[in-house]
Amino acid sequence: NAGVTQTPKFQVLKTGQSMTLQCAQDMNHEYMSWYRQDPGMGLRLIHYSVGAGITDQGEVPNGYNVSRSTTEDFPLRLLSAAPSQTSVYFCASNSGTGSNGYTFGSGTRLTVV
Amino acid sequence: SQKIEQNSEALNIQEGKTATLTCNYTNYSPAYLQWYRQDPGRGPVFLLLIRENEKEKRKERLKVTFDTTLKQSLFHITASQPADSATYLCALDGSGGYQKVTFGIGTKLQVIP
Numbered sequence: 001n002a003g004v005t006q007t008p009k010f011q012v013l014k015t016g017q018s019m020t021l022q023c024a025q026d027m028n029h030e031y032m033s034w035y036r037q038d039p040g041m042g043l044r045l046i047h048y049s050v051g052a053g054i055t056d057q058g059e060v061p062n063g064y065n066v067s068r069s070t071t072e073d074f075p076l077r078l079l080s081a082a083p084s085q086t087s088v089y090f091c092a093s094n095s096g097t098g099s100n101g102y103t104f105g106s107g108t109r110l111t112v113v
Numbered sequence: 114s115q116k117i118e119q120n121s122e123a124l125n126i127q128e129g130k131t132a133t134l135t136c137n138y139t140n141y142s143p144a145y146l147q148w149y150r151q152d153p154g155r156g157p158v159f160l161l162l163i164r165e166n167e168k169e170k171r172k173e174r175l176k177v178t179f180d181t182t183l184k185q186s187l188f189h190i191t192a193s194q195p196a197d198s199a200t201y202l203c204a205l206d207g208s209g210g211y212q213k214v215t216f217g218i219g220t221k222l223q224v225i226p
Contacts, residue, residue: 004156031212033212033214035216040121040218041218042202042216042217042218042219043157043202043216045213045214045215048212048213050212056212058213059215090156090157092156092157094212096212098144098145098162098164099162100159100162101147101149101159101160101161101162101204102147102157102159102204102214103159104156104157104158105156106155106156107154107155107156
């Protein structure tokens with residue numbers, strides 16, 4: 001049982017490049033979310049999904065796109081990377097029943113130069 | 114606006130003592146409050162969830178209280194050990210529901226042998 005798997009673990013991008021951060025979970029969880037974590041700012045919600053085909057914006061959605069074609073996968077796309085997107089990105093999932101917290105991936109450390 | 118406050122300063126405590134961490138919130142009426150542990154370079158790990166109609170919850174050496182009148186949660190670790198040293202995050206579901214969980218900045222706990 002792998003839980004939440006994020007790839008890659010590290011990435012360096014040049015300003016203006018695009019890329020996709022991958023997230024997959026094998027727990028059949030309905031809810032999935034993307035957070036970014038910056039020093040002194042804590043975890044901030046980027047986008048979230050309550051099921052396949054359903055996504056919505058969180059607190060800091062600008063510059064990011066998501067889609068949820070399957071229950072298992074929830075990729076995060078950076079459209080045109082900016083230095084302000086340098087951060088650690090975490091994907092998380094939850095069953096949505098309200099009985100447990102979120103399961104987080106190990107994170108992707110992204111640097112935009 | 115909704116706000117979660119955790120003491121951003123580190124908490125140093127002697128091994129064997131009880132560590133108490135505080136989470137205060139304003140402009141929320143959460144149905145759930147959660148506590149997570151985060152180690153450096155890792156994703157947060159879910160510890161405990163407490164519902165608005167629960168006053169206290171325990172799990173092994175951990176105890177969480179939830180006072181909706183004071184808008185405060187206390188997180189206790191009894192008989193603390195150096196292995197408990199980590200950052201502890203408080204999280205609430207906001208007006209958007211359980212799928213939109215907001216995290217506090219976290220409190221770093223250092224247990225001194």
